[in-house]
Amino acid sequence: MKILITGGGSVTEELLKRIDLRSNQVIVVEKDPDKCSQIGSKYDVLVVNKDATDISLYTSDISLSDLDAILALTDRDEVNILTLTIAKLYRVPFRIARVKSPKVAELITDLNLGIPITMPSVFADVVSGYLESVNEPKVLGKFGEFVLYRITINETDRAVNKKINELGLPEAVRVILMFDGSSLYFPSGDERLMPGHQLIVISPEGFDVVKAIKG
Numbered sequence: 001m002k003i004l005i006t007g008g009g010s011v012t013e014e015l016l017k018r019i020d021l022r023s024n025q026v027i028v029v030e031k032d033p034d035k036c037s038q039i040g041s042k043y044d045v046l047v048v049n050k051d052a053t054d055i056s057l058y059t060s061d062i063s064l065s066d067l068d069a070i071l072a073l074t075d076r077d078e079v080n081i082l083t084l085t086i087a088k089l090y091r092v093p094f095r096i097a098r099v100k101s102p103k104v105a106e107l108i109t110d111l112n113l114g115i116p117i118t119m120p121s122v123f124a125d126v127v128s129g130y131l132e133s134v135n136e137p138k139v140l141g142k143f144g145e146f147v148l149y150r151i152t153i154n155e156t157d158r159a160v161n162k163k164i165n166e167l168g169l170p171e172a173v174r175v176i177l178m179f180d181g182s183s184l185y186f187p188s189g190d191e192r193l194m195p196g197h198q199l200i201v202i203s204p205e206g207f208d209v210v211k212a213i214k215g
Contacts, residue, residue: 001131002067003027004092006052006083007074008035011098015071016043018128029057052079055086064090071127072097072114077104084113093155096127096196105181115196117181137210140200146172147205151213155195158215165189169212173203 001024005012008030016039019026026045030036033049040047050057052074058064070087072080072095080097081104087095095114099105105116117127137149153159159167164175164187177200178187193199203209 001025001069003131004029004062004064004067004070006070006072006079007098008032008039008047009073009075012071012073013039013042015073015127016045019131021045024131027062029062052083058086058090064092067092069094069096069131070114074098077101081108081113084108085111088113115181137201142205143202145205146202149199149201149203149209151199151201151209153193153195153197153199154214157195157213159193159213160195162193163189164191164193167213170204170207173201173207173209173212175199175201 003019003024004027005015006029008028012028016026016028021044026043027048028036028039028045029048029050029052030039031049031051036047036049039045048057048061050061052072064070064087067087067090070083070092072083074080074083077099080099084095084097097108097114097116099108099116099118102118105118108114108116137151140148140150142148169175175187175191177184178191179198180194181196199213201209201213
């Protein structure tokens, strides 16, 4: 994946420790030159010393059309909203923002700008989980003839805007947990799936659960 991260703070550093930088191309944008030097010396990423509010960053420095994901991790909610808005205009398929205000999170959701996450203490774990399962399911374990998967819903998946019970899953396939960016809970069959929802699914080994959910 090609990933753009805006903001070079502690959350970004924690995330860079967890992302497989050998199989993912990561660009970090940070306005503080000292932080840029620190990140560049510790991680195999491209660092751009620029403010995330500088429009030229998105129009000339970086080709947004080539990105698979953009993570807005600055400490300013308004900047992160701007980043997600631009990313949506350029149709970057996977967009996540760290936000402090629940009202801002609600706005991001209402405008379909991306996935707001308001739990800083688990942010890095959540995002790395999304990135691991955004293109293909993450196998969490095997139990006899069954396999436990983590699957992230993308905007282009057949499951988007459908209820779980509308997917036509076999009886033996169960969505046992769902994370929506703020809450982890046991979903009902009437739960409507949206981009960014992360599912924990148990399925018989050999069943193509990816095709059944993602298409």
